[in-house]
Amino acid sequence: MATFPVHRLFAEQALLPTGWAENVAISLDRTGRIAAVEAGKAPDNGDERLSGPIVPAMANLHSHAFQRAMAGLAEVAGTGEDSFWTWREEMYRTVALVDPDDVEAIAAKLYMEMLKGGFGRVVEFHYLHHQADGTPYADPAEMSLHILKASETTGIGLTHLPVFYAHANFGGVAPNAGQRPFLHDPDRFLALLDRLAPVCAADGAELGYAIHSLRAATPDEMRAILDAAPVPGPIHIHVAEQTREVEDCLAWSGRRPVEWLLDEMPVDRRWCAIHATHMTPDETDRLAKSGAVAGLCPATEANLGDGIFPAVDFVAAGGRFGIGTDSHVATTVAEELRLLEYGQRLRDRRRNRLANGPGVSVGRSSFEAALAGGHQAAGIAKVGIEAGAGADLVVLDGTNPYIAAANGDRILDRWLFALGGDAVRDVMVAGNWTIRDGRHDREEAIDRAFARVLNKLK
Incomplete structure (x- = not known):
């Protein structure tokens, strides 16, 4: 599984344990956990700017x-x-x-x-x-x-x-x-x-x-x-x-x-x-x-x-x-x-x-x-976009008109009641990107192996 060298992420909107926040910088440590979360920040040159609002996975x-x-x-x-x-x-x-x-x-x-x-x-x-x-x-x-x-x-x-x-x-x-x-x-x-x-x-x-x-x-x-x-x-x-x-x-x-x-x-x-x-x-x-x-x-x-x-x-x-x-x-x-x-x-x-x-x-x-x-x-004690939790994040598609026009809780209501799975753009687990632009980096091999099994079950 390919990993991406991410040290700090920047999102214009993020769902934190305290509620929605704007202009959020998220620092990751080497173990794939969140080291710090700061709202109301300006992006730094080295930040990875995310393409839409983020919520916990x-x-x-x-x-x-x-x-x-x-x-x-x-x-x-x-x-x-x-x-x-x-x-x-x-x-x-x-x-x-x-x-x-x-x-x-x-x-x-x-x-x-x-x-x-x-x-x-x-x-x-x-x-x-x-x-x-x-x-x-x-x-x-x-x-x-x-x-x-x-x-x-x-x-x-x-x-x-x-x-x-x-x-x-x-x-x-x-x-x-x-x-x-x-x-x-x-x-x-x-x-x-x-x-x-x-x-x-x-x-x-x-x-x-x-x-x-x-x-x-x-x-x-x-x-x-x-x-x-x-x-x-x-x-x-x-x-x-x-x-x-x-x-x-x-x-x-x-x-x-x-x-x-x-x-x-x-x-x-x-x-x-x-x-x-x-x-x-x-x-x-x-x-x-x-x-x-x-x-x-x-x-x-x-x-x-x-x-x-x-x-x-x-x-x-x-x-x-x-x-x-x-x-x-x-x-x-x-x-x-x-x-x-x-x-x-x-x-x-x-x-x-x-x-x-x-x-x-x-x-x-x-x-x-x-x-x-x-x-x-699942036996996980700490969850959410906060220090000490695993860096498990979902980036919703900021180019989708429903998401682009929404703020705060309207983002979740649009995703869950109007869009569905197509609204998910990127997914990070333990600090590693597993889905980028809606695709997995081993997608073709995974699909081939699965097709083989389905043909066996006909």
């Missing part, structure tokens, strides 16, 4: 990278009762056809698209560990190592979450054939974390872990992993995504999924509850007060027909949320935040649902909430 808090290759392949109607559970059969078919090199090629293409969409970091919820028949690779971390290589190739920041997966349903039901590439027992899973810890540290990636769902792990297995896991990073879990999952959980335990999780597990700021779509008002309030992040993936949730997260009530209760692209039917910050807001509007038949109050921009409110929640879920 977003963290994508939920990704299954291999699923980008199957986007569009599950859109043929079946009986009229199609759901997540029928979509899953196409996912199993894809899993059976890809090898580690294929997964790296898919992930590199996806991560490049994410960068172009305004994301600077991805949280990879990685459960594809073994060969199609369940046989482990000689190195049990083989698949994870290819994910790390894809992040290195593209330059995106990575929080890697190997996933524990052992069962097909609540109560320890035996897994089905399509799930064989995902499976571990607690001891082998803990050994995988031990194997990956030094590798991630050397590569600059954050390491956490995930429990796939309450369907995929027994309470004893969950507690064994939580007690012995050797990493202090974030903990993620799918929960309450579908109504059938809620019904099955009630039949198994007498409690709903989020209720059970909050009753039985030490849920706190380290945790991210992915989807949490189907909650009662009491569950919504309790999850908000736990400090955990709700991991929302509006495009995927819409594609699968999952339902609409109670975001208005959750935010009103003090809840934190971030956005992810999950199955990657969409790959941009703008599309996820737009669909999040529009889902609330369609349900409530009202406008501007996630604004922080009268006269406040919806774009600014949702962007800053997702920025904070996404980085919390």
Whole structure:
């Protein structure tokens, strides 16, 4: 990945933690972090003058990278009762056809698209560990190592979450054939974390872990992993995504999924509850007060027909949320935040649902909430354009008439509700430019490798 010798940047407008500022100079140190931010400055001769307003790069808090290759392949109607559970059969078919090199090629293409969409970091919820028949690779971390290589190739920041997966349903039901590439027992899973810890540290990636769902792990297995896991990073879990999952959980335990999780597990700021779509008002309030992040993936949730997260009530209760692209039917910050807001509007038949109050921009409110929640879920303590944070920046296209005519919060509202991914011009991650003028410097090679995989999946 080529790097660019940048020491000080100059932007006419920048979104800082304190709000929008004009004529902003940003000094970078040698580690790829921001050393100083000064507003109201005149540009120096040696500054790199940016071509549009800048905002912090977003963290994508939920990704299954291999699923980008199957986007569009599950859109043929079946009986009229199609759901997540029928979509899953196409996912199993894809899993059976890809090898580690294929997964790296898919992930590199996806991560490049994410960068172009305004994301600077991805949280990879990685459960594809073994060969199609369940046989482990000689190195049990083989698949994870290819994910790390894809992040290195593209330059995106990575929080890697190997996933524990052992069962097909609540109560320890035996897994089905399509799930064989995902499976571990607690001891082998803990050994995988031990194997990956030094590798991630050397590569600059954050390491956490995930429990796939309450369907995929027994309470004893969950507690064994939580007690012995050797990493202090974030903990993620799918929960309450579908109504059938809620019904099955009630039949198994007498409690709903989020209720059970909050009753039985030490849920706190380290945790991210992915989807949490189907909650009662009491569950919504309790999850908000736990400090955990709700991991929302509006495009995927819409594609699968999952339902609409109670975001208005959750935010009103003090809840934190971030956005992810999950199955990657969409790959941009703008599309996820737009669909999040529009889902609330369609349900409530009202406008501007996630604004922080009268006269406040919806774009600014949702962007800053997702920025904070996404980085919390990624295990990143400091975020934003301020001293000590990583130099992870998005430059919006100052030549676009919508952006050129906008100031302050209108910039975010134009980007998120009028433009989308095309508004992103340049992206910097850890002080290195990954996208310049809308392109990646390894774009042709990444596209060729991805095309090879798509032809394999036909």
